[in-house]
Amino acid sequence: MTTSARLRRWGRALAYLVVEGVAGTVSLLMLIAGLVLAPFLLLGPGWLVAPTAVRALRGWTALARQRAGRFTGEPVGERYPPIPADPTFEDLRRLVSAPSTLRDAGWVAVHALVAPAAALLAVGLPAGALNSLLVPAYWQAMPADEPVSNLYPVTSWWGAAAMPLIGLGYAAVALWLVPAMARGMCAVTLRLLAPTRASQLAQRVSALTASRAAALDAHAAELRRIERDLHDGAQNKLVGVVMMLGIAERSLTTNPEQALPQLRRAQDAATDALAGLRTLVHDIYPPILDELGLDGALSALAGRCPVPCALDVDGLRRAPAAVESAAYFVAAEGLTNVAKHSGAGRVVLTATTDVGPSGEVLRIVVADDGRGGAAARAGGGLAGIRRRAEAFEGSVELVSPDGGPTTLRVELPCGS
Structure with a gap:
């Protein structure tokens, strides 16, 4: 690794520790608030604010996961039990005592105590190194009864001459310790906040x-x-x-x-x-899939659509036959819904293959400029699309405000 790369990595570590130190003060306030709230939980009234407190705790730890993910370069997932809309006392008790809540609370306590101290040390070491290097330039300007003190009082040129060596020592410690503290802080966050193997x-x-x-x-x-x-x-x-x-x-x-x-x-x-x-x-199973592939089959669908349809298949790669069949029917049902219900003057059908964290994903997007207001109903076409997607552990996203436009986005994992 080059010197510039090491310095950039050190700078990232220092920035991470400084941000965590500032965030640690917020964690300290949350810790104090939690300690104040704890007796009320035992007495009863505190249970009324328990859902709000747990949501705030989850939101704060979610930001910590994002910071740790940016530092490591890998996203950090999360898994929580849902918070009931109208919880009973037993629901609240399970929510507060859930392992995920206890882990989040434990992280807040550790973060509140460790992060500010680590940030002060991370800033203090480079500052001490810089101060030691500058001592020979200003020690004489200090009053005789208040000499510069840096490991020892500097009252002579011999004492000042040794300060740059001490500064180099500070710098060496900082170059090693700051990245180590950043890695340690991130490891604690991941250890307490990342989903456990059992939850995964x-x-x-x-x-x-x-x-x-x-x-x-x-x-x-x-x-x-x-x-x-x-x-x-x-x-x-x-x-x-x-x-x-x-x-x-x-x-x-x-x-x-x-x-x-x-x-x-x-x-x-x-x-x-x-x-x-x-x-x-x-x-x-449309034979056209075997004859022309998914891109050719989608082209045929777009050509038969009563609404003028633009097709974009750039970046589309072959997928397993079952996935391509599901994608074809999703596109066909989407275009049928546009023709029957949207009143659109134009529709765009997009099919792409993207690489996600768990492998390739085939994405189908049907976007029209119609009246909007589309919603899934039992036995309808959108419900059928959702069933097909869920069979492959896929996802369906429908955005259709009143007045339009409408966008249907379906993602099908190709490794299912």
């Missing part, structure tokens, strides 16, 4: 459970849709074909001239039923 595993289990439930719901909804389409479409048409063939059969014996037109109508009905079956099969 619990979060992962919860996510997998929700993903499995969403996948089952999506599968059940898809089966119901296929059953409904078969019953209302192909089945009814095939029943009509059978009836037409029966009528044609009777016509052959009673009125042969009418049999041929009836057979032709039956043939047309059979052709229509076959087209419906092909559409149904296409909706299960």
Whole structure:
């Protein structure tokens, strides 16, 4: 590592300690407030402000995580149990005694006591080094009864001559100790505030459970849709074909001239039923995905959209077939909603592949300039989009203020 890089790293460490020292005074005030509040929790009235106090504590520790994340260059996650909207006394008791709350409170206590002292030491060492280097230049200007004191009183040139050496010693200690203290302070923050291994595993289990439930719901909804389409479409048409063939059969014996037109109508009905079956099969897994890939399939969707649609697939990479299929149906449902409900004059469909902390993510964005006010409802298209996304542990974000515009953003992890 070059000298300039070492100095930059040292400067970052010093800045981190100074900011933590200032923040430590806030932690000290919070610690005092907590100690004042504690007796009231035992007596009862303090429970009324417990949710507000816990929210403030979580907000303050969230800022500490952000500072530690910027210092280390890696984001620091968090995991908390939810705060009930209308908590009972038992809810409040669990909230205050939760391990996450106790860890946050422990961090505030340690931070309040350690951070200001570490910041003063981090600033004092460089200041002492600079002062020692300057002592030979000003020691004579000091009154004889109040000499410069830096490890020892400086009353002669011999004493002043040794000050630069002491300054170099201060500087050497500062160069080593300031980064070490910054790393230690950050390590304490991460140790107390970062999610524990157990909480991360619990979060992962919860996510997998929700993903499995969403996948089952999506599968059940898809089966119901296929059953409904078969019953209302192909089945009814095939029943009509059978009836037409029966009528044609009777016509052959009673009125042969009418049999041929009836057979032709039956043939047309059979052709229509076959087209419906092909559409149904296409909706299960569109062959166009295999033929043209997701970008080509989205281009076909954009071309068929009744609303003028601009397509942006720059940066789109291939993904697993199941993910591409889900993305295709998300885009199709999004464009259908725009055409049916938005009253938009233009829509933009964007598909990109981004690299996130846990791998590649396929992002679909449908943005229109319509009237807005879109909201998910049970059994609606947006609810179906959410089910598909949750089956892949993905996310759905809908922004649709009254008056528009509307933006639907869906993210699908490609590693699911």
